[in-house]
Amino acid sequence: MSEPDGPVQGPTEPEDPAKTGETGDDILAKVMGDARPTSPESGADGDTGDARGARERRRGLVIAAIVVGVVMLLWVAITLGSGRKGLDPVKVEGTAAPDFTLPTLFSEEEVTLSELQGNPVFLNFWASWCGPCKDEGPVLADAYRRWKGSGIQFLGVDVQDSIKWGREFEEHYGIEYDSAFDETGEQYRNWGLTGFPETFLVDADGQIVAKKLGAFYEPAEIDEYLSLLAPGFTPEPAGELVAPPEPDIPEQPVGTLPSPAGDGA
Numbered sequence: 403m404s405e406p407d408g409p410v411q412g413p414t415e416p417e418d419p420a421k422t423g424e425t426g427d428d429i430l431a432k433v434m435g436d437a438r439p440t441s442p443e444s445g446a447d448g449d450t451g452d453a454r455g456a457r458e459r460r461r462g463l464v465i466a467a468i469v470v471g472v473v474m475l476l477w478v479a480i481t482l483g484s485g486r487k488g489l490d491p492v493k494v495e496g497t498a499a500p501d502f503t504l505p506t507l508f509s510e511e512e513v514t515l516s517e518l519q520g521n522p523v524f525l526n527f528w529a530s531w532c533g534p535c536k537d538e539g540p541v542l543a544d545a546y547r548r549w550k551g552s553g554i555q556f557l558g559v560d561v562q563d564s565i566k567w568g569r570e571f572e573e574h575y576g577i578e579y580d581s582a583f584d585e586t587g588e589q590y591r592n593w594g595l596t597g598f599p600e601t602f603l604v605d606a607d608g609q610i611v612a613k614k615l616g617a618f619y620e621p622a623e624i625d626e627y628l629s630l631l632a633p634g635f636t637p638e639p640a641g642e643l644v645a646p647p648e649p650d651i652p653e654q655p656v657g658t659l660p661s662p663a664g665d666g667a
Contacts (some may be wrong), residue, residue, distance in 0.1 A: 497610040499525075499602065500592045504582035507560060507568050513582050515557075516608060522631035523555045523604040527589070528581075529563045530571035530651045532598040538617035539575030540643045545624045546579050548640060552632035561598070562587040567651050574649040603631055 503514040515523070526542065528535040546556050558581030560568040565583060572581065584590070593602070601614040611630060618624040621640035628637070 499523075499604045499608050499610050500589075502582070502584075502589055502592070504559070504584055504589070506580045507565060507572065507583050508580055513557065513580075515604075518555050518557070519608045520606055521553055521555045522606050523557055523602075524628065524631065525557050525559065525602045525604055526599060527559045527561055527593065527595055527601070528599045529561050530567040530649075531563065534617035535571075535599045536575075536648050537619060537645075538599055539571070539577065540645045541618045541621060541624055543576045543578065544621060544640060544643055545618075545628065545637075546577070548621075548637040549628055549632070549635070552628070552635040552637070554628060554631050557582065559584055559589055561590050561595075570649055571651060574646060601627070603627060605631065 499515060501514065501516045503512050505512050515525075528538075542556075542558075549556075556579040558572075558577070558579065560571075560581045561584045563583070563585070568581065568583060571577075589595075593600075596615070599617055601618070602610050603612045605611050612627065614627060618627075621643070625637060625640075629635070
C-alpha cells in the first residue's frame with residue numbers, strides 16, 4: 403500500500419457560528435447539503451421573494467405593536483399626571499388675574515374684578531347656550547349657599563350671550579350670585595379661554611391659584627376647589643341635587659367668539 407503524498411489530516415473542528423456570523427438557516431443548509439430547492443426568484447440564502455416579504459411584514463407588525471404600546475404608556479402617564487382629573491385643580495400659581503370692568507346681568511351697575519381684592523374670588527365663565535354649563539348650574543347654586551360664610555366672592559361672567567337668555571339661565575337654576583356680562587367676548591380672549599365653562603380661583607391678592615377646565619358635576623368636586631380659597635372653612639353638607647328640566651334656550655353662541663390670546667389671531 404502506498405503512503406499518501408501529503409500529511410494525513412485529522413477530523414476538523416466544527417466552526418463556531420458566533421465567529422463566522424452564520425445563522426441557523428446557514429448551518430442547516432450546510433448539514434443538509436443545501437438540499438433546499440432554489441428557483442430564479444431565490445436569493446443568495448435560498449429564500450424566495452415571498453418568504454422575505456412575509457418576514458418583512460411580520461417585522462413591521464412587531465415594530466408597530468411596540469410603538470403603539472409606548473404611545474399608550476405615555477398617554478396614561480400624561481393623563482394621570484396632568485391634573486385634568488375631576489378633583490385635581492390645574493395649577494397656574496403666580497399669575498395675576500386680568501382685570502376687567504363689565505356691566506352685571508341683573509342691574510345697571512358695573513363690577514370691576516380688582517375691586518374685589520381682599521377676598522378670594524370664585525370666577526366662573528359660562529354662557530346660557532353652553533350644554534355643560536346647564537349641567538353645572540345646580541352644583542354652582544348649591545355651592546354658593548353652602549359656602550356663603552367663607553368669605554369667598556362668587557362671580558360669573560356670561561360671555562357672548564344675550565342679557566335675556568343669561569338672566570333666564572340664572573333664574574332657572576336658582577343661582578343667587580350675580581354675573582358680569584361680556585357681550586363682545588373680549589374676556590374670552592383676555593383670559594385665554596378654550597371653551598365653556600372654565601373656572602378660575604383668584605386669591606385675596608388678585609393672583610390666580612388654580613383653574614378648572616370644564617363643568618363641576620358633583621358637590622364634592624367643587625368643594626375640593628373652594629377649599630383652596632378658604633382652607634379653614636367647613637361648608638354645610640350638600641343635599642341631594644335635583645336638576646330642573648333644561649331651559650328653552652338656544653344652544654348656539656351669539657356671534658363668533660374671538661380666538662384666545664397668543665394664537666396669532
